[in-house]
Amino acid sequence: QVQLVESGGGLVQAGGSLRLSCAASGSIFSVNVMNWYRQAPGKQHELVASITSGGYINYADSVKGRFTISRDNAKNTVYLQMNSLKPEDTAVYYCNGRSGAGDYWGQGTQVTVSS
Numbered sequence: 877q878v879q880l881v882e883s884g885g886g887l888v889q890a891g892g893s894l895r896l897s898c899a900a901s902g903s904i905f906s907v908n909v910m911n912w913y914r915q916a917p918g919k920q921h922e923l924v925a926s927i928t929s930g931g932y933i934n935y936a937d938s939v940k941g942r943f944t945i946s947r948d949n950a951k952n953t954v955y956l957q958m959n960s961l962k963p964e965d966t967a968v969y970y971c972n973g974r975s976g977a978g979d980y981w982g983q984g985t986q987v988t989v990s991s
Contacts (some may be wrong), residue, residue, distance in 0.1 A: 878903075878978070879901040879971060880897055881982055882898050882970065882983065882984060883897050883899070885985030885986045886898040887988045889990050890961060891960060892961050895955060896912070896956040896971075900945075900952040901952075903906070903945075903969075904947065904953075906975060907980075910971070911923060912972070914967035915959060917970075933945055937959075942959050944956070961989045968986050968987070969986075969987055970984045980983040
């Protein structure tokens with residue numbers, strides 16, 4: 877079983893940067909896909925970025941060129957570097973991992989971007 881804990885959220889001004897971390901209790905090497913989702917008030921979950929165990933990366937169109945997902949297997953941690961933040965990026969961000977053994981979710985971390 878893999879347990880995920882997000883950190884790094886907070887309040888930032890538009891145009892600023894923030895780095896989210898997702899620390900896993902177990903190795904993420906064997907997890908097929910790690911994802912970052914977000915949910916804004918009144919909206920459902922949106923897939924922001926994903927990275928596979930083989931290093932394949934994909935982003936939502938709304939964050940391409942601004943966000944970067946990365947993985948550090950030695951530290952069992954996935955990161956989401958968020959640059960040029962916009963007020964519409966305000967949401968609770970969730971780390972997610974998927975494998976044949978299960979579907980894992982963190983508790984989420986709040987990101988608020990002020991204008």
